[in-house]
Amino acid sequence: MNKWLETVEPLVYESRIKVPYTWSVGEVGSRFLIELRDHKKIYGTRCPKCNIVYLPPRKTCSQCFFNLDEWVEVGPQGTLITYTLVHYESSMMPMKSPFAYGIILLDKANTGLVHLLDEVKSEEIKTGMRVEPVFKDERTGDIMDIRYFRPVR
Amino acid sequence: MERTAIIGIGMTKQERRKESETFSDMVFEAVTKALNDAEMTIKDIDNIVTGCNDFWDGRTISSMAVGDASGAWDKNISCVEGDGTFVALYGLTRILSGSYRATLITAHSKGSESISSLITNAMFDPIYTRPLGLDAITSSALQAKCYMDKYGITEEQCAMVSVKNHRNAKNNPYSQLPMDLSVKDVLNSRRLADPIKLLDASPITDGACAIILADEGMAKRFSKHPVWIRGVGFCADAYHLGDRDLAECKSLEKAAKTAYRMAGIENPFKEIDVAEIYDAFSYQELMWSEGLGFCEKGEGGKLVESGKTEMGGSMPINPSGGCLSAHAVIAAGLIRIAEAVLQVRGGAGKRQIPDVKTGLAHGINGPCGQSHCVWILGE
Numbered sequence: 001m002n003k004w005l006e007t008v009e010p011l012v013y014e015s016r017i018k019v020p021y022t023w024s025v026g027e028v029g030s031r032f033l034i035e036l037r038d039h040k041k042i043y044g045t046r047c048p049k050c051n052i053v054y055l056p057p058r059k060t061c062s063q064c065f066f067n068l069d070e071w072v073e074v075g076p077q078g079t080l081i082t083y084t085l086v087h088y089e090s091s092m093m094p095m096k097s098p099f100a101y102g103i104i105l106l107d108k109a110n111t112g113l114v115h116l117l118d119e120v121k122s123e124e125i126k127t128g129m130r131v132e133p134v135f136k137d138e139r140t141g142d143i144m145d146i147r148y149f150r151p152v153r
Numbered sequence: 154m155e156r157t158a159i160i161g162i163g164m165t166k167q168e169r170r171k172e173s174e175t176f177s178d179m180v181f182e183a184v185t186k187a188l189n190d191a192e193m194t195i196k197d198i199d200n201i202v203t204g205c206n207d208f209w210d211g212r213t214i215s216s217m218a219v220g221d222a223s224g225a226w227d228k229n230i231s232c233v234e235g236d237g238t239f240v241a242l243y244g245l246t247r248i249l250s251g252s253y254r255a256t257l258i259t260a261h262s263k264g265s266e267s268i269s270s271l272i273t274n275a276m277f278d279p280i281y282t283r284p285l286g287l288d289a290i291t292s293s294a295l296q297a298k299c300y301m302d303k304y305g306i307t308e309e310q311c312a313m314v315s316v317k318n319h320r321n322a323k324n325n326p327y328s329q330l331p332m333d334l335s336v337k338d339v340l341n342s343r344r345l346a347d348p349i350k351l352l353d354a355s356p357i358t359d360g361a362c363a364i365i366l367a368d369e370g371m372a373k374r375f376s377k378h379p380v381w382i383r384g385v386g387f388c389a390d391a392y393h394l395g396d397r398d399l400a401e402c403k404s405l406e407k408a409a410k411t412a413y414r415m416a417g418i419e420n421p422f423k424e425i426d427v428a429e430i431y432d433a434f435s436y437q438e439l440m441w442s443e444g445l446g447f448c449e450k451g452e453g454g455k456l457v458e459s460g461k462t463e464m465g466g467s468m469p470i471n472p473s474g475g476c477l478s479a480h481a482v483i484a485a486g487l488i489r490i491a492e493a494v495l496q497v498r499g500g501a502g503k504r505q506i507p508d509v510k511t512g513l514a515h516g517i518n519g520p521c522g523q524s525h526c527v528w529i530l531g532e
Binding site: 005010012017021023025029054055056062081082083084085086087088090091092093094101102103105111112113114115116127142143144 | 172173208211212268270271274278279280281282283284285286287288290291292294295296297298299302343344345346347348349391393394395396399
């Protein structure tokens with residue numbers, strides 16, 4: 001069979017996998033995203049046993065398996081833990097390259113949030129720099145209600 | 154642990170685009186080779202575990218789509234959605250349960266058929282992370298920066314891994330990118346996401362692998378050269394990247410300790426003769442070398458500089474060329490196991506390390522090495 005295939009152009013079938021989808025964000029996600037949308041506030045959940053404030057908020061402490069229901073307002077400012085400057089394009093990326101991602105440890109939170117960095121020259125981005133969120137004017141209750149983080153000036 | 158052996162291995166050539174073959178064609182080729190290698194027929198196999206990922210395959214329940222190619226008709230078939238080392242782990246537990254005697258393990262993917270950035274973006278949380286467009290390259294870049302900053306690892310040291318592994322691939326007829334490169338070539342290659350450049354990253358690859366696991370009785374009956382499983386360890390870290398200290402690989406340290414304890418290994422650097430580890434990016438070989446205890450924390454860069462991880466060194470890493478030279482996702486970890494089997498048997502051809510008694514194979518699953526699986530194989 002393989003020899004025959006060498007005499008013709010192998011066919012490919014071109015299509016796509018695309019399925020509209022609706023994810024429930026749950027009680028914790030709803031509270032987090034409603035605070036973002038309605039008050040431009042960022043909330044995490046705190047484990048009283050481990051004293052860890054989780055961002056994004058969780059319902060369960062990953063360390064001790066405790067059910068979390070204590071809410072803590074975090075940030076809005078924070079510290080940049082790590083970053084990368086991106087030089088290629090992909091259709092899921094919300095910005096044209098070059099642009100930067102960072103992991104930000106918001107004040108009072110104990111876990112980092114991955115997000116975009118902007119309003120900063122690439123050579124000025126430094127680990128440890130202080131950053132703050134810039135919110136969208138018209139917010140819809142999703143993580144992109146934070147447009148990006150920028151240096152605190 | 155009851156004695157279990159790997160008695161057959163088979164793999165396809167790993168290529169950028171296997172346009173003439175479906176993914177089940179590739180699996181059939183690997184399975185046929187593994188059966189021939191074990192001098193078995195499909196009738197001697199009593200159960201099958203496939204490694205498939207529905208997103209990479211572009212269809213759900215992709216495991217069933219390779220059933221025929223795996224000879225699964227009328228047999229017990231199950232699936233692991235993850236790297237081949239974890240697929241083999243499930244197969245091993247099935248034999249250890251006493252319910253099965255000979256398990257066929259397969260793993261495959263065709264990276265060429267989709268858009269890698271979109272597929273790997275889909276591994277992230279759809280609410281909090283996916284809308285950012287993060288993918289395997291950009292998330293690994295965040296980890297690389299974290300790790301390199303903390304321990305003073307240089308881009309040159311990472312580039313040395315790429316140079317070494319692409320050169321090793323020249324000895325491996327199954328690899329995709331055998332190349333003579335200089336450190337400068339790697340440093341000057343196209344920037345993807347700092348500090349990762351094109352030649353620090355593994356390629357898009359099509360490929361499949363199959364291995365056959367057997368209990369002691371079956372192994373002795375069929376195989377002249379069984380390779381015994383002396384230890385296995387696995388461990389998972391948190392899913393959200395921000396929950397983890399990305400400069401560390403605690404789950405690998407734990408997985409390695411478990412595998413070493415089981416195998417009775419006290420000094421891995423001395424007692425392991427060759428290692429096939431999951432270098433999806435050049436920095437990962439350095440980081441995982443530390444996690445595996447081949448050197449102290451933060452000394453991964455010095456380890457590659459020392460030349461000890463070269464073909465002729467005292468701890469050769471990735472004589473196959475590693476994932477940097479061919480990276481069929483899902484299959485890649487199983488290929489690491491198959492390569493370690495060849496090394497222990499003394500059948501690795503031009504890439505053979507002399508006198509291998511103990512080999513290590515390592516795989517990862519999830520973003521930035523969220524979980525790790527470590528295998529110790531021996532004569």
